[in-house]
Amino acid sequence: MIETTLDIPADARNPVEPFLRMERMPHIWCAGCGIGTTVNCFTRALLKSKANLDKVAVVSGIGCTGRVAGYARLDSFHTTHGRAIPFATGLKLANPELQVVVYSGDGDLFAIGGNHFIHAARRNMDLKVICVNNMIYAMTGGQTAPTTPLEALTSTAPYGVSEPAFNLVSLAEAAGACYVARWTTYHVMQLSRSMEEALGKKGFCFIEVLSPCPTLYQRRNRMGDGLDAMKYYKEASKIRHGAPTSECSLSKSGEIVVGKFVDRERPDYCELLRAQMCQSLGERYAEPEVVCSR
Amino acid sequence: MHADPKGVLTGVHFMDGDHACCEGALAAGARFAAGYPITPSTEVVERFAARIPTIGGIFIQMEDELAASIAIQGAVWGGAKAFTVTSGPGFSLMMEHIGLAAMTETPCVFVNVQRGGPSTGLPTLPGQADMMQARWGSHGDYGIIALCPNSPQECFDLTITAFNLSEEFRVPVMMMLDECVGHMTEKVVIPEAESIEVTPRRYTKRSPEEYRPFEPQEDLVPEMVKAGDGYRFHITGLTHDERGYPDMSVGTQDRLVRRLTEKVKPAGDGRALYETGDLDDAEVAVVSYGITSRVAQRALQLARARGIRAGKFRLITAWPFPERQIRELAGLVKAFVVPELNLGQMVYEVERSAAGKAKVIPVTHAGGTVHNPDVILDAIMEAVR
Numbered sequence: 001m002i003e004t005t006l007d008i009p010a011d012a013r014n015p016v017e018p019f020l021r022m023e024r025m026p027h028i029w030c031a032g033c034g035i036g037t038t039v040n041c042f043t044r045a046l047l048k049s050k051a052n053l054d055k056v057a058v059v060s061g062i063g064c065t066g067r068v069a070g071y072a073r074l075d076s077f078h079t080t081h082g083r084a085i086p087f088a089t090g091l092k093l094a095n096p097e098l099q100v101v102v103y104s105g106d107g108d109l110f111a112i113g114g115n116h117f118i119h120a121a122r123r124n125m126d127l128k129v130i131c132v133n134n135m136i137y138a139m140t141g142g143q144t145a146p147t148t149p150l151e152a153l154t155s156t157a158p159y160g161v162s163e164p165a166f167n168l169v170s171l172a173e174a175a176g177a178c179y180v181a182r183w184t185t186y187h188v189m190q191l192s193r194s195m196e197e198a199l200g201k202k203g204f205c206f207i208e209v210l211s212p213c214p215t216l217y218q219r220r221n222r223m224g225d226g227l228d229a230m231k232y233y234k235e236a237s238k239i240r241h242g243a244p245t246s247e248c249s250l251s252k253s254g255e256i257v258v259g260k261f262v263d264r265e266r267p268d269y270c271e272l273l274r275a276q277m278c279q280s281l282g283e284r285y286a287e288p289e290v291v292c293s294r
Numbered sequence: 295m296h297a298d299p300k301g302v303l304t305g306v307h308f309m310d311g312d313h314a315c316c317e318g319a320l321a322a323g324a325r326f327a328a329g330y331p332i333t334p335s336t337e338v339v340e341r342f343a344a345r346i347p348t349i350g351g352i353f354i355q356m357e358d359e360l361a362a363s364i365a366i367q368g369a370v371w372g373g374a375k376a377f378t379v380t381s382g383p384g385f386s387l388m389m390e391h392i393g394l395a396a397m398t399e400t401p402c403v404f405v406n407v408q409r410g411g412p413s414t415g416l417p418t419l420p421g422q423a424d425m426m427q428a429r430w431g432s433h434g435d436y437g438i439i440a441l442c443p444n445s446p447q448e449c450f451d452l453t454i455t456a457f458n459l460s461e462e463f464r465v466p467v468m469m470m471l472d473e474c475v476g477h478m479t480e481k482v483v484i485p486e487a488e489s490i491e492v493t494p495r496r497y498t499k500r501s502p503e504e505y506r507p508f509e510p511q512e513d514l515v516p517e518m519v520k521a522g523d524g525y526r527f528h529i530t531g532l533t534h535d536e537r538g539y540p541d542m543s544v545g546t547q548d549r550l551v552r553r554l555t556e557k558v559k560p561a562g563d564g565r566a567l568y569e570t571g572d573l574d575d576a577e578v579a580v581v582s583y584g585i586t587s588r589v590a591q592r593a594l595q596l597a598r599a600r601g602i603r604a605g606k607f608r609l610i611t612a613w614p615f616p617e618r619q620i621r622e623l624a625g626l627v628k629a630f631v632v633p634e635l636n637l638g639q640m641v642y643e644v645e646r647s648a649a650g651k652a653k654v655i656p657v658t659h660a661g662g663t664v665h666n667p668d669v670i671l672d673a674i675m676e677a678v679r
């Protein structure tokens with residue numbers, strides 16, 4: 001059997017190896033890319049959370065970040081561009097004992113998939129959404145994302161971006177997320193801690209992770225390599241837990257407000273559904289038994 | 295396996311095709327539906343929303359058809375039998391996810407109650423112009439199954455068949471209604487649960503160590519698992535090997551795509567569903583489906599009354615197209631007459647299958663109503679001239 005406990009084999013080179021499909025290494029990510037760092041934090045969060053890994057599923061969309069699902073040694077789904085959240089919604093509703101984590105990029109979750117994001121947050125669907133925000137469409141070669149800051153250069157905005165970006169944490173809060181945090185790949189301890197907290201919280205949880213894409217964002221914008229991005233994250237970040245999310249917009253080289261902004265209780269989709277059905281149907285209501293028999 | 299009696303509304307009913315389709319899904323074991331409202335299909339999910347809370351299952355109205363058509367696939371991998379329902383514009387939006395279901399071999403059912411198109415077209419009026427879209431609408435090569443009921447009773451019966459085929463072949467199955475069939479109200483007999491056969495999911499008996507998610511069995515269909523059972527499997531829309539891992543090699547692409555296309559062929563060959571009548575002495579065969587087959591029936595009566603030897607071949611399985619049956623028939627009749635509520639779609643398949651052995655006469659119609667039987671009769675007379 002695959003371990004479901006936290007035993008780490010003696011010959012493991014890295015404590016996160018049991019969580020990864022090592023037979024698929026090396027991964028596709030570039031040197032200096034931040035996505036791997038976030039995966040490291042995520043596996044550590046899983047370790048700490050003592051979750052039964054047989055009951056954790058990862059759902060990704062398409063993009064460099066979308067490849068996370070393919071490396072996680074969990075039930076994992078690499079779906080279509082922008083649609084990880086509605087896939088995850090069906091998975092969770094059919095099989096509520098699963099802990100369903102959506103792991104995807106900023107373009108995937110907030111451009112093509114933006115509608116699904118706000119509706120899942122509104123419903124307070126019990127999903128943990130991790131967005132790796134590299135401020136760019138990386139997989140397709142560095143095009144403008146709805147998160148690319150003003151003036152930044154991209155392959156489709158060669159003279160600089162002129163449209164305002166989304167403030168993801170504010171959007172998530174306004175749409176109804178019950179947990180909202182932002183970190184950078186510099187803040188590995190805090191990020192891992194936030195992921196662990198989200199795994200322990202019911203309802204729609206959102207974590208934004210600023211992450212460098214040296215290949216397609218940093219380089220074109222003369223911002224150096226992955227290490228330079230770490231230095232920038234270190235110097236420009238201010239931890240302000242509970243900061244009003246509306247004041248947490250990001251810019252090309254300005255301050256980065258990080259921290260846990262929202263941690264509130266709201267009944268989740270399944271609780272609300274059950275309450276409404278019991279009120280309307282009383283005894284006649286049958287608890288969902290969705291899984292088909294063998 | 296027999297149907298779960300909880301979902302079976304045994305009795306004699308007077309209901310429309312949309313409602314009967316919902317009852318078929320419930321009888322087949324569907325306990326999850328996701329939809330987005332669109333005329334003339336909405337009644338299917340409205341009924342599901344009303345029925346499912348006392349049966350035990352989930353209906354969720356999603357934010358659009360992209361969401362609905364992938365939420366059902368998440369539900370399937372969670373262990374559900376699931377379906378979605380739409381019409382014209384919504385069907386267009388679902389195309390990417392029909393491809394995903396084909397690629398990931400996710401058993402699920404898409405109901406399309408066809409209306410007049412293109413675009414918003416004729417929202418409340420019939421069409422049959424999505425037949426080729428059902429077959430080819432998503433990008434790339436893949437196989438699907440599509441069924442065409444022509445009565446509320448068949449909406450019930452064939453929806454069960456659609457679910458069963460989707461499980462057997464692990465393929466998305468399209469239920470291609472049209473507005474007339476969806477909205478016509480007739481007698482529908484729902485039998486006892488014990489007399490309804492339901493195909494169980496092809497769950498593997500192998501251990502997680504032995505199991506390979508896309509290893510084809512003898513019939514080219516791989517065995518399934520669901521999330522949460524310790525298999526730690528990976529599913530991707532990328533070209534993948536038998537482990538389910540992305541593999542961009544030409545060989546893997548070739549093996550996978552050929553298998554996805556090949557595996558559904560038996561559903562159209564020996565096992566295609568169709569209805570024939572008066573073909574024994576026929577000089578001309580009218581090939582039709584859905585509501586048009588009922589108009590064609592009248593034209594056939596008129597033809598026989600005039601002494602014309604005309605018979606019917608009604609397509610129930612539209613895809614995979616019953617090529618062999620039409621080929622054989624082409625050797626017996628002089629001509630095929632193919633009326634459909636479009637400017638010519640399935641007629642191309644008839645033509646291809648007839649391979650020049652019989653004349654093929656399309657009777658086109660842009661939709662919005664049904665053919666006048668006289669127009670079909672004229673084509674029959676032209677065929678024997």
Ligand SMILES: Cc1ncc(C[n+]2csc(CCOP(=O)(O)OP(=O)(O)O)c2C)c(N)n1
Binds near residue numbers: 105109134
């Ligand atoms: C429907 C569709 N449109 C476009 C694409 C092409 N595409 C693949 S990934 C991607 C953008 C990914 O950006 P993001 O989500 O930020 O992920 P990153 O690569 O930056 O991690 C696009 C546009 C696609 N796969 N599917």
Ligand code: SF4
Binds near residue numbers: 034064212216
């Ligand atoms: S292109 Fe950018 S986001 Fe993609 S792997 Fe390379 S560094 Fe990471």
Ligand SMILES: [Mg+2]
Binds near residue numbers: 105107145
């Ligand atoms: Mg990105």
